[in-house]
Structure formats: C-alpha cells, structure tokens
Amino acid sequence: MKNARRIFSFLLLGAAALPLRAANLAIVGETVHTMAGAALKNGVVLIRDGKIEAVGPAGSVRIPDDYRVLKAAVVTPGLIDAHATVGLSGVLNQAQDQDMWEKSSPMQPELRAIDAYNAKDPLVAWVRSFGVTTVNTGHAPTALISGQTMIVKTQGRTADQDVINPAAMTSVTLGRNGLTVAEGAPGTGGPSATKPPGTRAKAIAMLRADFIKAREYAQKREAKDESKRPGRDLHLEVLLRALDGSQPLLVTVNRQQDIISALRFAQEFKLKLVLDGCADAPMVLDAIKASGFPVVVHPTMQRSYEDMENLSIETAGRLHAAGIPIALQSSYEAYVPKTRVVLFEAAIAAANGLGFEPALASVTVDAARLLGIGDRTGSLERGKDADVALYDGDPFEYTAHCVGTVINGEVFADGPH
Amino acid sequence: MRFHPVRHATLAAGFALAAFSQEKPLAISGAQIIPISGEPIPRGVLVVQHGRILAVGPADAVKIPADADVIDASGKILMPGLVDSHSHIGAGTGGDGSAPIQPDARVLDSLDVRDSSIQKARAGGITSVNVMPGSGHLISGQTLYLKLREARTIDDLLIKLPDGTNAGGLKMANGTNSIRAAPFPGTRAKSAALVREQYIKAQEYRDKIRRANGDAEKMPPRDLALEELVEVLDGKRIVQNHTHRHDDILTVLRLSREFGFKVVLHHVSEGWKVADEIAAARVACSVIMIDSPGGKLETRDADWRTPAILEKAGVLVGFHTDDPICDSRRFLRSAGLAVRAGMTRKGALEAMTIANAKILGLETRVGSLESGKDADFILLSADPLSVYAHVEQTWVEGRKVFDLSNPQDHLYAAGGAGAGDSRRAHLCCFTSAWDLIAAANEGNQ
Numbered sequence: 001m002k003n004a005r006r007i008f009s010f011l012l013l014g015a016a017a018l019p020l021r022a023a024n025l026a027i028v029g030e031t032v033h034t035m036a037g038a039a040l041k042n043g044v045v046l047i048r049d050g051k052i053e054a055v056g057p058a059g060s061v062r063i064p065d066d067y068r069v070l071k072a073a074v075v076t077p078g079l080i081d082a083h084a085t086v087g088l089s090g091v092l093n094q095a096q097d098q099d100m101w102e103k104s105s106p107m108q109p110e111l112r113a114i115d116a117y118n119a120k121d122p123l124v125a126w127v128r129s130f131g132v133t134t135v136n137t138g139h140a141p142t143a144l145i146s147g148q149t150m151i152v153k154t155q156g157r158t159a160d161q162d163v164i165n166p167a168a169m170t171s172v173t174l175g176r177n178g179l180t181v182a183e184g185a186p187g188t189g190g191p192s193a194t195k196p197p198g199t200r201a202k203a204i205a206m207l208r209a210d211f212i213k214a215r216e217y218a219q220k221r222e223a224k225d226e227s228k229r230p231g232r233d234l235h236l237e238v239l240l241r242a243l244d245g246s247q248p249l250l251v252t253v254n255r256q257q258d259i260i261s262a263l264r265f266a267q268e269f270k271l272k273l274v275l276d277g278c279a280d281a282p283m284v285l286d287a288i289k290a291s292g293f294p295v296v297v298h299p300t301m302q303r304s305y306e307d308m309e310n311l312s313i314e315t316a317g318r319l320h321a322a323g324i325p326i327a328l329q330s331s332y333e334a335y336v337p338k339t340r341v342v343l344f345e346a347a348i349a350a351a352n353g354l355g356f357e358p359a360l361a362s363v364t365v366d367a368a369r370l371l372g373i374g375d376r377t378g379s380l381e382r383g384k385d386a387d388v389a390l391y392d393g394d395p396f397e398y399t400a401h402c403v404g405t406v407i408n409g410e411v412f413a414d415g416p417h
Numbered sequence: 418m419r420f421h422p423v424r425h426a427t428l429a430a431g432f433a434l435a436a437f438s439q440e441k442p443l444a445i446s447g448a449q450i451i452p453i454s455g456e457p458i459p460r461g462v463l464v465v466q467h468g469r470i471l472a473v474g475p476a477d478a479v480k481i482p483a484d485a486d487v488i489d490a491s492g493k494i495l496m497p498g499l500v501d502s503h504s505h506i507g508a509g510t511g512g513d514g515s516a517p518i519q520p521d522a523r524v525l526d527s528l529d530v531r532d533s534s535i536q537k538a539r540a541g542g543i544t545s546v547n548v549m550p551g552s553g554h555l556i557s558g559q560t561l562y563l564k565l566r567e568a569r570t571i572d573d574l575l576i577k578l579p580d581g582t583n584a585g586g587l588k589m590a591n592g593t594n595s596i597r598a599a600p601f602p603g604t605r606a607k608s609a610a611l612v613r614e615q616y617i618k619a620q621e622y623r624d625k626i627r628r629a630n631g632d633a634e635k636m637p638p639r640d641l642a643l644e645e646l647v648e649v650l651d652g653k654r655i656v657q658n659h660t661h662r663h664d665d666i667l668t669v670l671r672l673s674r675e676f677g678f679k680v681v682l683h684h685v686s687e688g689w690k691v692a693d694e695i696a697a698a699r700v701a702c703s704v705i706m707i708d709s710p711g712g713k714l715e716t717r718d719a720d721w722r723t724p725a726i727l728e729k730a731g732v733l734v735g736f737h738t739d740d741p742i743c744d745s746r747r748f749l750r751s752a753g754l755a756v757r758a759g760m761t762r763k764g765a766l767e768a769m770t771i772a773n774a775k776i777l778g779l780e781t782r783v784g785s786l787e788s789g790k791d792a793d794f795i796l797l798s799a800d801p802l803s804v805y806a807h808v809e810q811t812w813v814e815g816r817k818v819f820d821l822s823n824p825q826d827h828l829y830a831a832g833g834a835g836a837g838d839s840r841r842a843h844l845c846c847f848t849s850a851w852d853l854i855a856a857a858n859e860g861n862q
Contacts, residue, residue: 091711126709283834301708303741304832312832336712336742344708348747351805352831396804398753417721417757 024048026063027388029075035365035379047386050409055380072403077380078133078387080367081342082296082327085140087117087124091338100140106196109238111147113138114166117159123339128154129414130343131389131402136371140332141173141252144203155407169250175258175307178203204261211269214239248272254307256280263291279311282318294325294370299340300348317353327367347396442466444481447491453770454785465792468814473786497786498544498793500773502703503683503737506534511550511558517601518615521641522558524550530568531839538745539565539819540830542808544793545783552590552659555612561585562777566813587649590659592715609668616676619646649678656680661715663690670698681776686719692730701733701776706751725759735773753802
C-alpha cells in the first residue's frame with residue numbers, strides 16, 4: 001500500500017516534469033497558402049508554444065536548431081468546417097451514439113452541443129486526418145430549434161479542453177426538415193410535450209410566438225420590483241442572445257420560399273442570421289445579398305431530393321461571384337457517409353465555378369470570419385493558433401494526401417489520408 | 418395543324434431508322450485515348466459506325482474513311498463509357514415486404530426511364546449499368562443490365578442476350594439489411610438457412626424438369642421464383658450479392674461453393690480482412706467508396722484501402738455508385754479515391770470499365786475501346802482521376818446521349834431548378850400532360 005502510494009506520487013511528479021507545451025515546429029512547404037496575401041513559394045511556418053511565431057519565405061525565416069521540421073508539398077491553414085454534426089452524430093449510427101436529434105420537443109434552444117460532444121468519436125479523428133482542425137458542430141438540422149452549436153478543435157481530448165466557443169449559434173431549421181418530428185421514437189424520451197409544427201406557416205408562427213415570449217421575458221427581468229422578476233428560463237435566455245445580437249441564429253433553409261420567410265422573420269425581430277444550406281439561393285440571390293447575411297452553403301455533394309432538390313454544385317460559386325460571404329460545411333447525414341469531409345465538398349466547388357483560392361478560403365479564412373474566430377484561426381499569420389494542414393499535392397485532388405495535421409502545435413499523423 | 422401523337426411517334430421512329438441505315442462513319446480525332454485494352458494513345462483516332470467501333474489507334478496509324486464525319490477532340494481525353502455494376506437509377510423496385518426471398522420480382526417491371534437519375538448517370542459518363550432492387554431482402558429480385566441509350570421506354574435500354582432474353586443478374590443480400598421483423602430472418606444463421614432451403618428447392622425443381630425430359634405431364638407446375646434460381650444454378654444469371662462484414666462475405670462464398678453459382682461480392686466493406694479467401698474463391702468484388710466509415714455497425718471497418726488490398730491479392734475489382742448512395746455524376750471519384758489509398762492507376766481505370774463489364778458478363782461488348790465492340794465512349798476535359806475533369810460528352814453505340822455544352826444537359830450535370838424533373842425524350846411527340854395541353858393549344862390557334 002505504502003509502495004503503491006509512493007509510485008503514485010512519483011508518477012505525478014513525473015507528469016509535472018513533462019513539458020506542458022507541444023514541440024516547437026518548423027513547417028516547410030513548397031507552396032504555403034497563408035490565406036493572408038499571396039501564396040508563398042518555399043515558405044516556412046514557425047510554431048512555438050502552440051502559436052504561429054513567424055511565416056515567410058525560406059530565405060527570410062531562420063529555423064532554430066531545436067525545432068522539429070515537417071515538410072510538405074502544399075501547406076494550408078487547418079481547415080474549418082462551418083457546420084457539422086461530428087462528435088454528436090457518432091460513427092456507428094446506433095441509438096447510443098446518436099445525440100444530434102432530441103425529439104422530445106420541437107424547440108429546445110437550451111440544448112448545448114458541449115453537453116453531448118464526444119471528442120473521441122472516430123469520425124472526429126477521421127475529419128482531422130484530412131486536415132480539418134476546427135468544426136462548428138451541434139444538433140442536426142432537424143427540429144425547428146434543435147440546440148446550440150459549439151466551435152471546437154478536433155484535437156480529440158475532451159469537449160472542455162478543445163472548445164473555442166461553447167455556445168456559438170442557435171440552430172433553427174425551416175422547411176420540410178423542421179416540420180413534424182416523429183414523436184416517441186425509441187430512445188427519444190417519449191412523446192413530445194409540445195406538438196411539432198405540421199406546416200411551414202405553423203413553424204413560423206411557433207417561432208414568432210417564442211421570440212415574442214423572449215422579448216416579454218426580457219422586459220419582466222428588468223422590472224424595478226425585484227420580487228416581480230421572473231426566475232431564470234434557460235430556453236428564453238438563449239433566444240435573448242439572438243435578440244440582443246450576441247449570438248447569431250444558424251437558420252438551415254433550402255427552398256426559396258423558406259429563405260424569404262427566414263429573412264422576413266429576421267427583419268421582424270432584428271436578428272442576425274447565418275443562412276445555412278440554401279439550395280435555392282440562385283433563385284433569390286438579390287434578397288440574400290440585400291440581407292447582408294453570410295451563407296454556409298450546403299455540402300456540394302449533398303443528395304438532391306425533397307427541399308434540396310434544386311441544389312447545384314455551382315451554387316457556392318454563384319454566391320461568391322455575387323459578393324455574398326460563404327463558407328462550406330459537412331452538414332448532417334442520417335445514413336452514409338455518416339460524416340462528409342469538408343475538404344472534398346470544397347474540392348467539388350473549386351472545380352465547378354468557385355475556383356481554387358475562393359474554395360480554399362471557404363474552408364479556412366472565410367469560414368473563420370463567418371464563425372467569429374478569425375482573430376485566432378483561418379490563416380497562417382503570426383500570433384494565431386498553430387493549426388496547419390499538410391498535403392503532398394493539390395489538397396483538392398482525389399489522389400493527393402493529407403500527410404499531417406497540426407492543431408495548437410500538436411502534430412497528428414492520422415494518415416496519410 | 419392538329420397534333421396527332423401517334424402519327425408523330427411513327428414519323429420519329431421511321432426517321433431514326435432511316436438515319437441509322439444510311440449512317441456515315443464517325444471519326445473522333447486528336448484526343449488522348451485511354452482504350453483500357455492497351456496503353457494510352459497520346460493522339461488517337463476512334464472510328465465508329467452502326468453503333469460499333471470500326472477502328473481505334475494512333476492518329477498516324479488509323480485511316481479515317483473518306484466519307485466519315487470528323488469530330489476534332491484535340492486536348493480531350495477519350496475513354497470507354499463507364500460501367501456501373503450496382504445502381505438504383507430509374508427509381509426501380511424489387512420484392513415487397515411480404516417475404517425475404519422473391520426472385521420472381523423483376524426490376525424490369527418498375528423502371529421509369531425518364532427519371533432524371535438516368536440522365537444524371539449519362540452526365541457522369543456511365544453508359545452501361547446494373548440496375549438492382551434493394552438490399553432489404555435475402556433475394557430481392559432480378560436485376561437489369563442497361564445501356565443508357567436515348568430512351569422513350571424501358572425497351573430502348575435493354576441488352577438482349579443471344580437467346581433473346583434480357584441481360585441481368587439476381588440481387589441477394591446478407592448481413593443486417595435483410596435482418597428484419599418476421600417474416601424476415603432475425604439472425605445471420607437463419608438468413609443462410611433460408612437461402613440454402615430455397616436453393617435446394619430449386620435443385621429439386623430442376624431435377625424434376627430434367628426427369629420429365631420433355632414430357633409435359635411429368636413437368637412440375639411453373640414456379641417463377643424457382644425458375645430464376647435454376648437460371649442461377651445453371652450459370653445463366655450471376656448473383657450480385659450485397660455484403661459488408663468479413664464473416665458475411667465468407668458466408669456468401671460458402672453458399673456459392675455449395676450450390677455452384679457464380680457470384681459477385683458487392684460493397685465488401687471488410688473485404689480487406691479476407692482478401693486471400695476471396696482471391697482463392699476466384700470471386701470478383703464490386704466496391705463502393707464512401708466518404709467516411711460507419712453509418713451502420715457492419716461498415717465501421719470500411720476502408721479505402723480495400724480495392725488496393727483486393728487488387729494485390731489478385732481479385733477482379735470493380736466499383737459501383739449504389740446511386741443514390743453515391744452520385745452517378747461523381748462516379749469517376751471512386752477511382753480517384755482508390756488510387757489515393759494505394760490502388761494502381763491501371764487497376765482503378767479498369768475497375769470503372771472492363772472489370773465491371775466482366776462482373777456483368779458483358780466484356781465482349783463493352784468496357785474497352787476495341788474494334789467490333791459497342792461504340793460507348795466519353796470525352797473528358799482532363800485526366801479521369803482529377804477532380805477538375807468534367808465529362809463533356811457521353812456516347813452510347815455511336816450516338817451522343819449527353820453534351821455538357823447543351824444547357825439542359827448542363828443542368829442535369831450540375832444541378833439547379835428543374836434538374837430533378839423527368840427528362841424530355843428527343844425525337845418524340847410528348848412527354849407530359851403539359852406538352853399535350855401546349856400542343857392542343859397550338860392546334861386551336
């Protein structure tokens with residue numbers, strides 16, 4: 001017993017003696033897409049204590065002797081997936097690993113992705129193996145209000161260690177997917193307390209009623225007489241963050257009439273939206289442009305049926321050409337592939353109207369800006385997080401490989417994939 | 418003039434026939450040709466006529482007939498039309514929920530040839546396809562091998578075998594998809610037992626027919642389901658078997674050995690675990706390339722290295738879309754991803770063409786560019802394994818069925834409003850009630 005305790009304290013001391021930072025790195029790329037200015041030929045990215053220390057041409061950046069050197073043909077910022085369900089929608093697709101859809105009620109903004117995110121799910125490592133270092137993940141576009149997304153690094157430790165923003169956006173789903181939810185399905189907590197909407201008009205009516213309630217709640221919370229103030233309401237508190245503009249609503253919407261409904265709803269409550277999906281965007285391009293809202297475009301290779309029937313692999317290119325800020329996403333798949341890989345979605349967009357640079361931007365710097373994390377990710381610049389992806393060729397080519405992924409200076413060799 | 422659908426249809430058909438019999442040769446010249454049957458030809462010529470390939474070879478070695486129409490395809494890549502060994506285009510169906518074994522159900526009796534999925538397959542460069550019923554049954558029905566010609570009805574797409582029957586296989590499945598509530602099996606062992614029982618019945622049925630030796634009185638009553646299984650036992654119909662887990666794969670091999678039927682393994686997510694056993698059984702595999710593993714328990718260990726590992730073990734490997742699981746328009750991507758995971762370029766290109774032709778038993782007609790074979794080919798803007806390659810044209814039996822420069826075809830290729838609508842057939846009188854109404858209005862003016 002005594003011995004065991006001694007060994008235990010030795011291990012503790014040993015652990016404390018380990019360096020608490022990842023190794024310092026020099027990443028040398030034949031082409032370095034910094035996404036902050038033109039690509040560098042023979043570029044170097046120096047990484048110290050998990051942050052980018054310097055970026056520049058090989059001639060101008062001296063690599064200290066004790067830095068570990070990684071080489072690759074092409075170096076990019078770590079990729080950012082602007083809307084995913086990875087970590088909640090697990091690889092096995094069995095009831096015990098499917099946390100992306102709570103069916104007990106149609107509107108539950110109080111659900112937080114961080115309370116469900118499984119950093120160890122194999123699909124987190126899977127997307128990381130293609131260079132994805134950050135995801136905006138959460139509940140699937142299913143219920144009318146499905147929950148709050150979190151922005152998290154794919155480092156695979158724990159939700160709390162890897163999180164960047166624990167409550168990034170509140171997910172709203174309009175159109176067919178946001179309508180009637182199967183009630184009382186196994187493992188869903190029994191029949192709904194509240195009936196889900198059966199029609200588009202009912203869905204908007206329910207949303208409006210909920211937001212009006214939130215406004216009234218805010219007013220009551222300001223009551224001079226403290227005894228008259230209502231108690232905390234987790235549900236309405238989240239809506240208040242949308243109302244005061246501190247947290248955008250991520251509105252998944254594909255049919256053109258639903259896009260217009262979303263804009264009308266936003267106008268009524270002066271909400272800041274991030275539009276998501278938008279298969280019919282080319283039909284209402286002017287309205288989207290006028291709203292000033294950015295669009296997380298549906299996965300380029302998403303299946304075209306039901307609300308997504310009109311989707312096109314050229315939509316990302318058309319939105320970009322119209323000057324609408326875009327990012328790409330893996331979205332949600334109920335079956336296979338259980339997760340898409342945003343790199344591949346960007347690749348198809350690149351080859352079909354968007355072009356290489358804007359496509360790469362849509363999964364790096366533009367995605368970071370859209371998610372409000374542009375100050376620390378999305379480009380290779382001094383002071384930013386050391387999130388880097390290494391490839392042995394054009395990252396978008398089918399036959400190229402991701403040969404390394406670096407997150408906060410930690411090197412992952414999940415591949416080559 | 419009043420609109421007479423019947424007269425218009427007759428005219429159209431007559432015109433098409435006349436055009437065919439007087440058809441001049443067509444030469445496609447200047448493209449880099451990947452014939453599959455041999456090394457790539459940097460600057461080649463393909464000559465076709467009457468739906469067949471007359472000649473293929475280097476530009477300086479192939480004489481273009483004096484009366485030929487010539488298409489300059491300089492800068493393009495020309496390769497055989499792609500063969501998809503497992504697809505669900507055309508919204509077809511097989512057996513219903515009444516029983517787990519329904520070999521009598523024919524996908525033939527269910528296909529919509531104007532469904533947009535068929536033109537999308539043409540947009541993906543697919544010219545031959547095995548259209549299957551689903552995997553929710555042990556035996557879900559008879560599959561159909563199609564050529565994606567211009568079509569007004571299903572008859573325009575059929576591939577006729579020398580005996581006049583329609584080319585096709587038999588769809589079987591094992592693993593979890595066909596394990597369902599009664600009357601379906603509840604376990605893997607029960608699944609295999611039900612299949613064995615049915616094939617034993619088919620053997621006995623065949624024996625009765627043989628013993629009858631043409632005597633009508635001694636013949637057993639016709640049994641549509643057993644008739645099909647007898648075709649399988651006689652090697653006339655290939656079993657196309659959905660299977661994922663390595664033990665399920667071995668079960669298929671065991672059953673195939675017991676009854677001596679010819680089988681192709683489809684999906685084979687865990688094929689990499691039993692590559693040597695598959696090779697020893699001399700059974701071909703049609704592999705699907707999915708963007709991530711999982712989605713169900715039995716595909717947890719799916720691995721992109723499977724085609725490479727099977728290839729190395731000496732297995733004949735093809736790819737399939739399983740459309741709508743993978744989009745027919747992205748079919749070439751399967752080859753690209755397989756090469757990414759270690760397959761040879763040669764093997765991957767064969768897997769899209771000649772290997773799939775062999776998997777369907779159609780290798781004498783399709784899958785490579787050789788004189789005498791069907792004039793099925795595609796023109797690409799770049800290397801077939803590149804994400805930047807676009808299928809620009811698709812030709813079936815010497816006729817262009819897809820042209821990216823045509824706005825309507827571009828819509829099917831890229832998507833957009835209307836891309837999900839049924840396709841309007843060319844050289845035809847009407848395709849919908851709206852056309853009839855429009856025509857009637859014209860007539861009244």
